[in-house]
Amino acid sequence: MSRFLGLRGNGLNIAAILGVLMPGIMTVGYDTSLLGGVLSLYSFEKQFPEINVDGAHNRSNASGLQGATVAAFTVGGFLGTLSCIWLGDWLGRRRLMMVGSVIQIIGTVLATSAWSLAQLVSGRVIIGFGVGEIWATIPLWLSEISPAQKRGSHVATKGIFSSLGCATALFLDYGMSFTHGSISWRLPFAFPILFSFVILGFLAFLPESPRWLIRQGRVCEAREVLAALENTTSDDDLIEARVLEVQSSLALSGKGKPLKQMFCMGPQRTFHRALLAIGVLILGHLTGATVTTFYTTYIFENNLFLPEATSRLLAAFYQLVGPIGGIVCVLTIESFGRRKLMLASAVGNATCLALLAGLGSKTGNPWAAHAAVFFLFLFHFSYIIGFGGIPYLYTTEIAPLHIRTTVISLSMSISWIFGVVITSITPIAFNSMGQRYFFIFAGLNVTMIPAIYYLFPETSGRSLEEMDEIFVLSEGTLDATKVAKRLPRRHCNNSTLREAMVEIAITTKKI
Numbered sequence: 001m002s003r004f005l006g007l008r009g010n011g012l013n014i015a016a017i018l019g020v021l022m023p024g025i026m027t028v029g030y031d032t033s034l035l036g037g038v039l040s041l042y043s044f045e046k047q048f049p050e051i052n053v054d055g056a057h058n059r060s061n062a063s064g065l066q067g068a069t070v071a072a073f074t075v076g077g078f079l080g081t082l083s084c085i086w087l088g089d090w091l092g093r094r095r096l097m098m099v100g101s102v103i104q105i106i107g108t109v110l111a112t113s114a115w116s117l118a119q120l121v122s123g124r125v126i127i128g129f130g131v132g133e134i135w136a137t138i139p140l141w142l143s144e145i146s147p148a149q150k151r152g153s154h155v156a157t158k159g160i161f162s163s164l165g166c167a168t169a170l171f172l173d174y175g176m177s178f179t180h181g182s183i184s185w186r187l188p189f190a191f192p193i194l195f196s197f198v199i200l201g202f203l204a205f206l207p208e209s210p211r212w213l214i215r216q217g218r219v220c221e222a223r224e225v226l227a228a229l230e231n232t233t234s235d236d237d238l239i240e241a242r243v244l245e246v247q248s249s250l251a252l253s254g255k256g257k258p259l260k261q262m263f264c265m266g267p268q269r270t271f272h273r274a275l276l277a278i279g280v281l282i283l284g285h286l287t288g289a290t291v292t293t294f295y296t297t298y299i300f301e302n303n304l305f306l307p308e309a310t311s312r313l314l315a316a317f318y319q320l321v322g323p324i325g326g327i328v329c330v331l332t333i334e335s336f337g338r339r340k341l342m343l344a345s346a347v348g349n350a351t352c353l354a355l356l357a358g359l360g361s362k363t364g365n366p367w368a369a370h371a372a373v374f375f376l377f378l379f380h381f382s383y384i385i386g387f388g389g390i391p392y393l394y395t396t397e398i399a400p401l402h403i404r405t406t407v408i409s410l411s412m413s414i415s416w417i418f419g420v421v422i423t424s425i426t427p428i429a430f431n432s433m434g435q436r437y438f439f440i441f442a443g444l445n446v447t448m449i450p451a452i453y454y455l456f457p458e459t460s461g462r463s464l465e466e467m468d469e470i471f472v473l474s475e476g477t478l479d480a481t482k483v484a485k486r487l488p489r490r491h492c493n494n495s496t497l498r499e500a501m502v503e504i505a506i507t508t509k510k511i
Contacts, residue, residue, distance in 0.1 A: 003224075003228070004205060004206060004207055004228055005205045005206075007228075008228050008229075008231040009228075009229065009230065009231030010150075010231075012145075012206075012207070012228055012229060013145065013146055013147075013150070013154060013229070015202065015206060016141075016142055016145060016202075016206055017142070017154060017157060019198065019199075019201075019202030019203075019206065020097065020138060020141075020142075020199055020202050020203060020206065021138055021142055021154075021155075021157060021158065021161065022157075022161045023194075023195040023196075023198040023199050024097065024134045024135075024138045024195070024199055025135075025138065025157075025158050025161040025162050025165065026161045026162070026164055026165030026168065026195055027104065027131060027134070027165060027192045027195035027196065027199075028131050028134070028135050028162060028165060029161070029162040029163060029164065029165025029166040029167075029168075029169070029293075029319075030165040030166065030168055030169040030191070030192050030195070031073060031127055031128075031131055031165075031169075031192060032073070032165075032166060032169075032293055032294060033165070033166040033169040033170055033293060033294070033296065033315075033319065034169040034173070034188060034189065034192075035069070035070055035073070035124070035294075036070070036293075036294050036295050036296060036297055036298060036315075037169060037170045037173030037174070037188070037296075037297050037312065037315065038173055038184075038185040038188065039051070039066065039297070039298065040297070040298075040301065040308065041173075041177060041184055041185055043180070043181055043182050043184050043185060044182075044184070044185045047114075047115070047182060047185075048069075048117050048120060050062070050065055050117050051065050051066040051069050051117065060428070060431065063427040063428050063430075063431050064424075064427070064428060066427050067423060067424040067425065067426060067427040067428065068121075068424055069117070069120070069121055069124070070294055070423050070424075070427075071419075071420045071423040071424040072121045072124040072125050072128065073124045073125070073127060073128040073131075074128060074416050074419040074420040074423055075125055075128060075416075075420055076107070076124065076125035076126060076127060076128020076129040076130075076131070076132060077128040077129070077131055077132035077135065077416040077419070078128075078132065078413050078416035078417055078419075078420060079125075079128070079129050079132065080100065080103075080128060080129035080130060080131060080132020080133045080135075080136070081132040081133070081135065081136040081409050081412040081413045081415075081416055082132075082409060082410070082413040083129075083132075083133060083409075084096065084132075084133055084136045084137060084405060084408070084409035084412075085259060085405070085406050085409040085410060085413075087099070087133070088136070088137065088140075088405030088406070088408075088409055089212070089215070089405050089406075092208055092209070092212055092216075093137055093140060093141035093144070093208060093209045093212055094141070094203050094206070094207075094208050096133055096137050097133070097134055097137050097138060097141065097199065097203055098199075098200055098203050099130075099133060100129075100130045100131070100132070100133030100134040100137070101130065101134065101196040101197075101199045101200050101203075102130070102196070102200070103126060103129055103130030103133065104126075104127055104130030104131055104134070104192070104196050105130075105193055105196045105197075106126055106130075107123050107124070107125070107126030107127035107128075107129065107130055108123070108127055108189065108190060108192055108193050108196075109123075109190075109193075110122060110123035110126060111123025111124055111126075111127060111189050112186050112189040112190040113186075130196075132412070132413075132416065134199070135412065136408055136409050136412045138158075139155050139158065139392040139393060139395070139396050139408075140209075140396050140404065140405065140408050141209055142154055142155050143155050143393065143396040143397065143464070144209040144210070144211045144212070144396075144464070145207065145209060145210070145225075145229055147229075147230075148461060148462060148463040148464075148466075149334065149461060150334075151393070151397070152333040152334050152338070152393060152459075152460055153330045153331075153333055153334060155389060155392065155393040155396070156326070156329050156330050156333050156388075156389040156390060156393055157326065157330055157389065158326075158388065158389035158392055158393070159322065159325065159326035159329055159330075159384045159385075159388025159389035159390075160322070160323045160326030160327060160330070160388075160389075161326075162322065162326075162388060162389075163319050163320070163321070163322020163323050163325075163326060163380075163384060163388070164319075164322070164323055165195075166293060166296075166319040166322065167316055167317075167319035167320050167322070167323075168191075169188065169191075170296065170297070170312070170315045170316035170318075170319055171316040172187075172188045172191060173185075173188055173297075173312060173316075174309075174312040174313055174315075174316050176188055177309075177312060207225040207228060207229070208221070208225065209225075210222040210223075210225040210226045210229070210242075210246075211246055211401055211404075211464070213225065214243060214246045214247060214250070215246075215250060215401070215402070219243060220234075222243060222246075223239050223240075223243060226239045226242055226243070227239055230242075245463070245465045246401065246465065248465075249400070249401050249402075249465045249468050250401060250402055259403075259406055259410075261402065261403050261406075262274050262403050262406055262407060262410070267472055268400050268468050268471050268472055269471040269472075269474060269480075270400055270403065272471065272474075272477060272480070273398050273399060273400060273407070273471060274399070274403075274407045274410070274411070276398050276455065276456060277394075277395040277398050277399050277407050277408065277411040278410070278411045278414050278415075279451075279455070279456075280390075280391045280394045280395060280398075280456065281391050281392070281395060281411050281412060281414070281415035282414065282415060282418055283342075283387065283391065283448055283451075283452075284387045284391045284415070285415060285418040285419055285422060286418075286441065286444040286445075286448070287345075287346075287349050287383055287387050287441065287444070287445055287448075288349065288353055288379070288383075288438060288441030288442075288444075288445070289379075289380070289383045289387065290418075290419055290422045290423065291422060291423075291426050291437070291438075291441070292318075292376065292379065292380065294423050294426070295426055295427075295430070296315040296318055296319070297311050297312055297315040298427075298430070299376070299430075300314050300315060300373070302430070303360055303430060303434055303435050304360055304369045304372055304373065304435075305363065305369065306369070306373075314373065318376065318377055318380060319380075321377050321380045321381045321384070322380060322381075322384045322388065324381060324384075325380070325381040325382070325383070325384030325385045325388060326384050326388055326389065328385055329341060329384065329385050329386075329388060329389060329390070333390070333460070334460055334461065337458045337459075337460040338390050338393070338394055338456075338458060338459055338460055339452060339453070339456060339457075339458050341385055341386045341390060342386040342387065342390055342448075342452050342456070343386070343449060343452050343453065344382075344385065344386060345382050345383060345385050345386020345387055346386065346445045346446070346448040346449050346452065347445075347449065348378075348379075348381075348382030348383075348385075348386075349379060349382050349383055349386075349387075349441075349442075349445040350442045350443075350445035350446045351442075352375045352376070352378050352379035352382055353375075353379055353438045353439070353441050353442035353445065354438075354439065354442040355371070355372075355375045356372050356375045356376050356379060356435065356438050357435050357436050357437070357438035357439045357442065359371045359372040359375065359435075360372040360434070360435030360438070361434060361435045361436055363434075372435070394456070394459060395407070395408050395411050395412075396408060396464075397459040397462070397464060397467060398459065398467060399411075400467075400468060400471075401464065401465075401468075453481075454478055454481065455477065455478070455480075455481070456481065457470060457480040457481045457483070457484035458481070458484045458485070459484075461489045462484075462489060466487075466489070469487065470483050470484050470487060471483075473487070
């Protein structure tokens with residue numbers, strides 16, 4: 001068989017998106033929504049009575065235990081992404097994603113066969129660990145093999161596939177709710193094994209990141225991968241220029257342990273960039289989407305007092321709004337840029353959540369409940385446009401190459417911590433505050449607007465190495481956004497890209 005399945009150029013990128021990104025991100029969305037869709041199943045409540053809030057003598061304790069059970073997945077995700085700090089540069093992008101897929105299969109088997117709450121929680125932690133490694137690596141790998149002018153639209157498809165994964169879980173939960181016995185929840189638990197096998201199958205044939213190969217000193221392999229990605233020959237001047245650009249970026253960064261380097265400013269303002277990478281992922285959790293994703297069915301059934309069957313069906317259709325918003329994001333991300341989409345999303349999120357909280361608090365009013373459902377759907381559309389995929393893309397773009405794996409892994413680990421906290425306290429908050437809980441997230445979305453405008457530079461159309469230049473020219477925290485606005489783009493189209501890269505190669509050789 002020909003190398004890389006015989007694919008080159010854009011075809012190779014499409015295979016990476018459909019064969020790895022799609023099943024990898026779908027499994028994250030699936031496992032995120034899965035438990036929320038089975039919590040109220042009779043067979044599930046009978047198997048795990050400790051987390052049956054409605055039938056508990058002490059609802060407060062049961063709510064806390066339920067939140068901890070749901071959060072077990074995010075605890076594993078935190079540990080999995082944290083492990084990438086040490087494993088990412090050692091194993092490489094492909095092998096780490098393969099390891100994560102195998103770990104996820106092990107955890108899925110354990111959770112599917114669970115007969116006790118302890119086994120269920122253990123399985124969810126292991127699933128989260130594998131998913132965390134996949135989650136932290138796929139956007140990084142795809143951003144490093146995608147051309148600058150298409151990187152945003154490629155990685156931003158994450159928002160589409162994450163929502164599809166959530167919808168798949170909830171539709172399967174809904175369909176299986178009409179069956180009897182433990183098969184009603186065990187089959188949905190086992191389903192994501194299929195995603196893991198697809199990932200493993202495609203990764204066996206797709207290329208490693210050329211940037212990681214260059215960093216490991218495997219320059220000849222990197223040239224072959226770059227030639228396949230650019231659909232040219234390995235001795236093309238463009239390929240040589242790309243190699244030299246990456247090597248120049250690595251030379252500028254200096255030597256040292258990545259974790260230690262991350263906390264030093266240096267000429268590339270490394271610590272500044274690490275804070276931005278961490279911050280943009282935290283913003284995604286503070287939008288309120290973590291609550292609506294994990295507890296979609298619960299919100300419809302217990303907060304808006306809709307019938308159980310209606311709540312399950314609405315929760316599944318709710319996630320189908322995500323792909324619509326994701327498609328809008330993919331089509332506009334390069335023309336509008338990352339900043340404008342995040343700003344527009346924050347405004348939309350704040351408006352929808354404030355109306356959701358106000359209308360959902362009017363218990364006994366069916367018209368208010370129906371309006372609350374509408375604004376919950378509209379919130380999901382708004383969220384996906386700006387925060388469904390962009391934060392994960394932005395993190396890979398903002399981090400310097402020499403510590404990119406470390407920055408992304410630590411950023412996502414901290415992001416998972418926020419997920420653990422939010423998913424753990426949400427049942428307690430709902431129990432005491434009801435829908436008014438969303439007023440908090442509406443306010444947080446408002447505070448994001450000035451933060452995004454003044455602190456986060458635009459990355460659209462820039463090569464990953466151009467981002468180094470932006471921060472080298474920045475002298476303060478607020479300078480990066482200004483420099484990004486005035487610095488000309490070298491990678492605006494293929495012809496100018498080739499000319500610019502050849503010029504870099506000539507200049508570097510002279511030096």
